[in-house]
Amino acid sequence: MHDKIHLNMGSGGLASRELLEEVFLPLLGNEVLNLLDDSAEIALGSERIAFTTDSFTVHPIFFPGGNIGTLSVCGTVNDLAAKGATPVALSAAFTIEEGFPIADLRTIVHSMRDSADLAGAQIVTGDTKVVGKGVMDGIFITTSGIGRVLEGLHIFSGGARPSDLIIISGTAADHGVAILNAREKLGFNPEIRSDVAPVHRIVERISHLGPQIHAMRDPTRGGIAGVLHEIARASRVTIKIVEDAVPVRPDVRACCALLGLDPLSIANEGKLIIFTAPESAETVLECVRKLPEGKEAAIIGEVEAEPYSEGSPPVILETSLGTRRFLPLAEGEPLPRIC
Amino acid sequence: MKPSTISDNFPDTPSKRNNASKARLLLERLSAHRAPATLMEVCGTHTVALFTTGVRAALPECVRVISGPGCPVCVTPLETIEKAIGFAHRKDTVLFCFGDMLRIPGVHETLESARAHRGARVKLMYSPLEAIEYARREPDQSLVLFGTGFETTIPIFASVLMRAREDNLRNIFLLSAFKSIPPAIKALLSAGDSAVDGFLLPGHVSSVIGVEPYGFIAGEYHLPGVIAGFEAADMIEGILLLLRMIDSRQPEIKNQYTRFVPPEGNPRARAMIDTVFVSRDTDWRGLGTIHNSGFALRDDFRRFDADQLMDFEIPPVQEPADCICGEVIRGRRTPVDCTLYGRSCTPSHPIGPCMVSSEGTCAAFYKYSR
Incomplete structure (x- = not known):
């Protein structure tokens, strides 16, 4: 690790994890933290x-x-x-x-x-x-x-299990792209708004499913990719995401394409990722979609049978062609490319 | 649950569905191909898109796609990076650069670490147009634009300098590391040791330069080229067209990306480039000096040349030991042939330029194909 603090150590990516593991956890670590x-x-x-x-x-x-x-x-x-x-x-x-x-x-x-x-x-x-x-x-x-x-819920990042289905409560990357568009005056569609909103109602709606809900995270910095990497690591599982299943607003997608950014690595502020037992997935989806903040919820992937192993890719993306590739964890602050 | 049912939960648009099914259809035709072929793409966006869309993994084994000198970050010489770092440290000077230049290692530091630890003034720009407003607001600061990229980005820099001249802004300067792709392809081919059977040509750049500048590939070297877009279906179609021309031994330059690339390109953008710049020989990292492949300021714009601010020395530069980025950029070797790759050289701790840029071949291999 570097000997001084770098900007990207606050970005929620790999550099943040290094800082956590090398400075905070050795000194402050306990079974809750x-x-x-x-x-x-x-x-x-x-x-x-x-x-x-x-x-x-x-x-x-x-x-x-x-x-x-x-x-x-x-x-x-x-x-x-x-x-x-x-x-x-x-x-x-x-x-x-x-x-x-x-x-x-x-x-x-x-x-x-x-x-x-x-x-x-x-x-x-x-x-x-x-x-x-x-x-x-x-x-x-x-x-x-x-x-x-809430009664009956026991949620840990380490709770995901093989064959769980993964649900996102709405479109990806709205917050990060809205901020970038406003801060850098990029001139993309001003209708691209941050999704910042509370998601507690979604949790209340699905809490009756209790032990069927295995893990949940809100995908802020580091985006969906960041959260999936953390859950895969904590739960010792591997995860597959289906690219076409992830809902992304067309204008957000276009903006990301132009800047060379991956919507799956961009911050959200009003979304929830839910890992659920497969037999409850349809019920979760129905409950979430009934709320206005969850109407675009979708099943985006599943936990695979292959166990986690250090050094091999924990999160796989299935492309629209049906091929598989590694979904990388953001290295730091996402940087726009040249052309 | 089968993946198809997962996709069915997402209400996608008809155009997206059509595109994916077109890609699958084209892929089926491609999978019938048997004769071995080595194709080169020369565009960083293709490098990454071939991985992210899954096209690379879906190609039949006999079709090999290698990456050429298409990443502007990777081909920027170490001396130029050091110059940029020098400007960023210079008194009352601020360096404007694109995001992917921030993390390239110079001799002792990167622009990012120079900013974090030594107070160098580096501003990440999204568009060079930001320079005008900044230069007006901070008349006592010298603003150096780190000009990197190909013909796609050059017209915007040209418009900034034209505007600066009109408004008589005296504190904007340009460090030109611009490059042109066709001369680099020519240099690769004229070296005579290329094993490339055809070129997948860049969509964005061609929307400015058009089809004609690639004519020599078919005319002099009897190899096919296809200008292709960046969707899966575009790239697969481009590859299919190349394989057909290779099989039939009738090399031509074809344009697959007609929805964005008119045959004549964008004459207005080219006129802007010509107003401000003139061709010059320039150094490419990994390739050496290539005739008429760079862009120098014309006499009327010479006063914007950042070189006149150089009141500092740049340290002697040496390519990192054991780094084979030069060979990778030439398409002679792949990242996995490098002893540093994935061990001491990773995207978090890059040693060579191809690992720094998100569009570099090594970074793309590392991120998507491990």
């Missing part, structure tokens, strides 16, 4: 509580479909949801650069309240720090959240 799930599950008496935290920095702060406030609430709510929990209470800590417009802050906080209302959670504690001009850029928000794990 080592699971590396989106949320930690802890027992308080007979209650199972999910607990999570996340820091948010985004450019631009306001983007089509949301802003840093929406993102900071939905991100934490979704980390709880992916653990099978329904959100209860959130905290919010703001680090703000001197000179930041109060009107903008008000808009951001307004969005946070709206998102928290949508998620049925309250922001019950918080903190504000202001730093001198130029020390940082604009505003960073850190949120934490606790949620109640």
Whole structure:
């Protein structure tokens, strides 16, 4: 590993994993943290509580479909949801650069309240720090959240099993492409909006299936590919994804094609990946599709019989031609190509 | 559950379905092919698309596709990378470059590490047009555009310089590492040791230069070439057309990608290139100097030449030991022949240029075919 922090160590790809494994886990590791799930599950008496935290920095702060406030609430709510929990209470800590417009802050906080209302959670504690001009850029928000794990659900990244079917709750790559389009003024369809939204209702809808749900993640940084690699590794399984089955908006696909980016490696902020026992897949799909945020849900692949083995590809993509190839994990920040 | 049922859950568009079924149909015809043939593609987008679409894996064993010098990152000489790093370190100077140049190792550092650890000023650009606004906003900064790519990207850089001249912007400069593909193909063929039976020619570049510049491939070297698009069906059709011409010994340059490539290309874009640039000999990493394959600024635009800002020395450069990128770019060897490949040289820790660029042959092999 490098001797200094690199930008791509925060990108959710291979470099992030190296940092985690070489710095944080050796010093902080314990049986809960080592699971590396989106949320930690802890027992308080007979209650199972999910607990999570996340820091948010985004450019631009306001983007089509949301802003840093929406993102900071939905991100934490979704980390709880992916653990099978329904959100209860959130905290919010703001680090703000001197000179930041109060009107903008008000808009951001307004969005946070709206998102928290949508998620049925309250922001019950918080903190504000202001730093001198130029020390940082604009505003960073850190949120934490606790949620109640729904009865019957036991969700771990390590829970996937052979023959499970894999479901995504909607179209891939909307958030990452919307941000890129807005930040770099690429001039693609301004209708490409971030998908930022809470996904807890999806989890509530399928919770009655209990032990049939084996693993869930929200595919943020690193995209679907990142999440599938993590689940394959944690569950010691191999995964096959069918390329044509992954729903991608045509304009998002075109934008990715032009920039040489893979929609499967681009961030989402309002999607859930669900691993379910095959006999329940149709029921899951029906339940998810009944919600407006899940109407484009699709079965995108399955867990194969072949066990995981270090050094061989854990995630395979089946192309439209029916051939198979390795689906790589993003190396770092996705870089657009030259032509 | 069978894969077909998985696909059935996705409401895809009729055009997408047609395309996939066309690809399968063409593939069936291709699978009947028996005579061995080696084809070369000369476009980074083809390198990657052949893997990602699955076409490469679906080809019959007798058809071998190798990658030529089609990745602009891979063919940019180490000296030029060092120059770019030098500009990025220069006082009151900012280097604008495309994303895939950031991680190429120079002698001591990459542009990315120079920025992270030594405060070099490097800005990742999505379009060179961003330079105009920046140059206006920061009149005390010198802005150096790292110009990399083929005829597809050159017209945009030309338009930036034309605009800068009109608006009398004095703080925009260009480090030109632009290249042209046909002279490189000619250099490969004239070396005489090529085992290539036909060329899959680049779709994007040809939309600017048209069909004519490839004429010598069939005319002088009696080999076929097909300009092809990037969908599975395009590439398979291109390969089929090549194999037919090889079998019939009637080499021609054909255009499969007619929906984007008019025979004459894009004369307006070429006129922009001609307004600003003139052909010059230039160095290609792995191939050496190739006659008239680069682009120098014309006299009227000479004042934008970044070389005049060079108040620094570049360290002596040496290609990394044991790296065979040069041979890979020539299509003589494949990445797996390299002792570094997959061991000390991976996309996270690249040694040679073909592993850095997402369109480099080594990176594509490593990512999709292990």
